[in-house]
Amino acid sequence: MSPGQVALSWTLPDPCTPGQPVRVDVYLTDDYEVLKQFNGPAAIAAMQLVSEQNGTSVVAQVQPKTRYYWAVDVYLGGDDPNDNPRLGPIFSFLADNTPPEVEAGEDVLTW
Numbered sequence: 469m470s471p472g473q474v475a476l477s478w479t480l481p482d483p484c485t486p487g488q489p490v491r492v493d494v495y496l497t498d499d500y501e502v503l504k505q506f507n508g509p510a511a512i513a514a515m516q517l518v519s520e521q522n523g524t525s526v527v528a529q530v531q532p533k534t535r536y537y538w539a540v541d542v543y544l545g546g547d548d549p550n551d552n553p554r555l556g557p558i559f560s561f562l563a564d565n566t567p568p569e570v571e572a573g574e575d576v577l578t579w
Contacts, residue, residue, distance in 0.1 A: 473530070477525035481542060485545045493553055496517050496538040532564065536560065537560045541553035
């Protein structure tokens with residue numbers, strides 16, 4: 469990964485209906501309150517990294533020295549006629565440091 473990128477990954481639960489894919493919505497933001505007061509996917513669409521897809525990871529662009537909050541909401545299928553997602557817990561991490569870059573000048577040939 470290049471500087472400023474972070475890989476988020478999660479484990480999918482078993483589906484309510486065997487053989488059906490488990491889809492997820494994944495959200496990432498540096499504003500905890502917006503994610504905590506979730507008002508539906510349309511309200512926080514700008515933070516959405518994944519929309520109703522079957523997957524277990526995503527790479528996101530982040531800024532150093534910033535605390536991020538992320539959540540994975542799961543569509544399990546089954547008896548819900550509206551196919552509403554089950555809201556997942558909110559996780560956080562600090563994008564503290566980026567890898568160092570070194571400039572040692574031009575190559576020097578010696579013998």
